[in-house]
Amino acid sequence: xxxxxxxxxxxxxxxxxxIIWLIRRRRLQERYAxxxxxxxxxxxxFGIWTDALDVLANVTGIAxxxxxxxxVVAIFLVLMLLHNSVTLSRLSSQNEALAQRxxxxxxxxxxxxxxxxxxxxxxxxxxxxxxxxxxxxRRAAERE
Amino acid sequence: MRDAALHSWPHxxxxxxxxxxxxxxxxxxxxxxxxxxxxxxxxxxxxxxxxVDDGSRDxxxxxxxxxxxxxxxxxxxxxISGAVQAGYKLAWEEGYDAAVQxxxxxxxxxDQLPLLLDxxxxxxxxxxxxxxxxxxxxxxxxRSRRGGILLLSWLVSRIAGRRLSDTTSGFRVADRDTIxxxxxxxxxxxxxxxxxxxxxxLGLKVTEVSVEMRQRRAGQSSITPIRSAYxxxxxxxxxxxxxxxxxxxxxxxxx
Numbered sequence: 001x002x003x004x005x006x007x008x009x010x011x012x013x014x015x016x017x018x019i020i021w022l023i024r025r026r027r028l029q030e031r032y033a034x035x036x037x038x039x040x041x042x043x044x045x046f047g048i049w050t051d052a053l054d055v056l057a058n059v060t061g062i063a064x065x066x067x068x069x070x071x072v073v074a075i076f077l078v079l080m081l082l083h084n085s086v087t088l089s090r091l092s093s094q095n096e097a098l099a100q101r102x103x104x105x106x107x108x109x110x111x112x113x114x115x116x117x118x119x120x121x122x123x124x125x126x127x128x129x130x131x132x133x134x135x136x137x138r139r140a141a142e143r144e
Numbered sequence: 145m146r147d148a149a150l151h152s153w154p155h156x157x158x159x160x161x162x163x164x165x166x167x168x169x170x171x172x173x174x175x176x177x178x179x180x181x182x183x184x185x186x187x188x189x190x191x192x193x194x195x196v197d198d199g200s201r202d203x204x205x206x207x208x209x210x211x212x213x214x215x216x217x218x219x220x221x222x223x224i225s226g227a228v229q230a231g232y233k234l235a236w237e238e239g240y241d242a243a244v245q246x247x248x249x250x251x252x253x254x255d256q257l258p259l260l261l262d263x264x265x266x267x268x269x270x271x272x273x274x275x276x277x278x279x280x281x282x283x284x285x286x287r288s289r290r291g292g293i294l295l296l297s298w299l300v301s302r303i304a305g306r307r308l309s310d311t312t313s314g315f316r317v318a319d320r321d322t323i324x325x326x327x328x329x330x331x332x333x334x335x336x337x338x339x340x341x342x343x344x345x346l347g348l349k350v351t352e353v354s355v356e357m358r359q360r361r362a363g364q365s366s367i368t369p370i371r372s373a374y375x376x377x378x379x380x381x382x383x384x385x386x387x388x389x390x391x392x393x394x395x396x397x398x399x
Contacts, residue, residue, distance in 0.1 A: 093332070096222050100230035103196070103216040104237075111214070 008047015015040035039076065164191040164261070165240040167231030168213070169224055170248025174203040181211035183254035184246060188261070194234060195248060198227040204248070224314075229330035232318070236327035244317045252315040256355045260317040263353045270348035271322045271340070273308065274315035274355040288369075292376050296337050299383060304344040308352050311337045315355065322348055331382055334375055338382040345386055 019036050022028035046052050046069070056072070057065040166184045170177045181193050195208035199221035208215050216230050228245060235243040242264060246252045256274065263272045277293075293312060300311045314336050318326065322343055331338035340350050 096226040096229075096332075099219050099222050100226060100233055103218045103230055104234055107214060107216050107234075 002050065004050060005047055008043055012040045012044035012047060015043065035080070042072075042076075161190065162241045162265075163239065164188060165231070165235045165238070165243045166191045166193045166257075167228060167235070167243055167245045168193060168195045168208075168248045169198060169227040169231070169245075170195050170200065170204050170208065171198045171221065171227075172200045172202050172204060173248040173250075174200070174207050176250040177204050177248045178207045178211040180246065180248055180250050180254065181208060181213045183250075184244075184257065185212070187254045187257045191244070191257075192240075194231055196227040196231050198222060198224070208248075223333065225330055225332050225335040228314075228335065229326060232323055232326040232330065235323045240323065241320055242317055243323050245314055247314055251358055253355055253358060257317075259353050259355065260315075263351060264317050264319055267351065268349055269351040270319045271343050271350045272317045273310060273313050273340070273350065273352040274357075275308070275310035275313055275352040276355070276357045277309040289372065292372065295376075296379065299380075300337060300340055300344075303341050303383070303387065304350050306351065308340065308350065310352065311340055313357075315357075331386075334379055334382075337379050338386060341383050341386045 016037060019028065019033050019040070023030060023033050053065045053069055057063070057068040060068060060071070062068045062071070166188075168177070168180060168184070170180075173180075177195060181195065184191055184193050193213040194216060195205070195213045196216045196218065197205040197208065198218045205215045205217050216227075216234065218227060218230065222230075231245070232243060242261065244257055244260065246254055246257070252274065260272045260274055263269060277297075293310070296311045297309050301308050325343060325346060325348065326339065329342065331342060343350055
């Protein structure tokens with residue numbers, strides 16, 4: 001067993017343990033964890049089977065085997081980032097739709113809370129937007 | 145105030161008068177929003193005014209409410225597109241026949257609202273834009289900005305199939321079909337130009353009438369050279385996507 005094998009195995013095990021920790025803390029959903037566990041498996045394969053890189057370089061016709069490694073890593077990272085951008089786009093439009101719905105529900109709630117007959121009920125004035133004033137300035141204002 | 149007969153248009157599908165919603169996006173406009181609400185009511189007394197407070201940190205919501213408007217309070221700042229679309233969603237769900245979009249910063253002349261509504265009613269237009277340039281007066285701008293506006297105008301006019309001189313104007317009136325479209329799909333970020341392209345792509349008729357815009361009375365314009373460049377790239381990309389992409393929905397219009 002070479003040093004490289006040991007380093008590869010430690011790295012793979014560390015990645016898997018990190019992912020398990022994130023899942024246990026509910027910071028990472030399983031479907032995203034799968035991708036990273038596959039990545040850890042990849043690290044493990046290249047760590048144990050040291051000739052894998054040469055095989056890959058031969059198959060793809062890359063003269064310098066380490067370049068093949070960079071290629072694989074780069075493709076993986078680009079795909080992950082693309083996937084993240086797609087997810088982010090979906091989430092931000094969902095977020096916006098939720099904000100709109102909340103505003104509409106909030107308005108409807110305030111309108112219906114005023115009484116049975118909406119035509120002659122007294123409008124309740126909207127409270128002002130909450131303000132965050134630093135404590136020292138608030139105390140100064142109260143003293144005046 | 146204009147011709148009183150205008151205020152009781154017959155609805156195309158029946159005898160009830162037209163229900164009009166004024167959508168007023170406002171972000172930190174406490175000094176002007178009340179005045180804008182008053183102007184809309186003076187121009188079109190039967191209109192319901194809905195101020196969309198896009199996460200303001202000042203008294204915008206309170207002032208708008210005090211002026212008699214309904215207020216949609218966004219829980220945080222979602223940008224002009226999300227704020228305006230909230231108005232269109234509400235207009236769709238509450239059965240409004242038409243919706244007018246007027247900025248809460250007072251740059252749009254609410255007193256010229258009847259001109260837009262008249263065009264919407266007397267022609268078969270689905271979306272009427274209030275244009276600063278249809279006649280050569282009432283608005284001044286820098287050269288590069290004019291160039292950008294001319295380019296967008298040329299491009300959008302080609303897509304829409306008729307001359308539209310001011311595609312970036314946010315002063316516009318939408319009929320029920322357009323309200324439905326915008327409630328379902330409204331372009332993100334800088335929606336003015338792309339929404340015209342979207343409506344045209346789905347077979348809606350977009351026209352314009354000339355209005356006189358005012359200079360901003362308070363607040364700050366958000367335009368800087370870098371932002372302008374980004375705006376052009378973003379809008380051109382948006383138009384490109386709308387032209388090559390699959391239309392988001394197909395409208396069943398009665399026209």
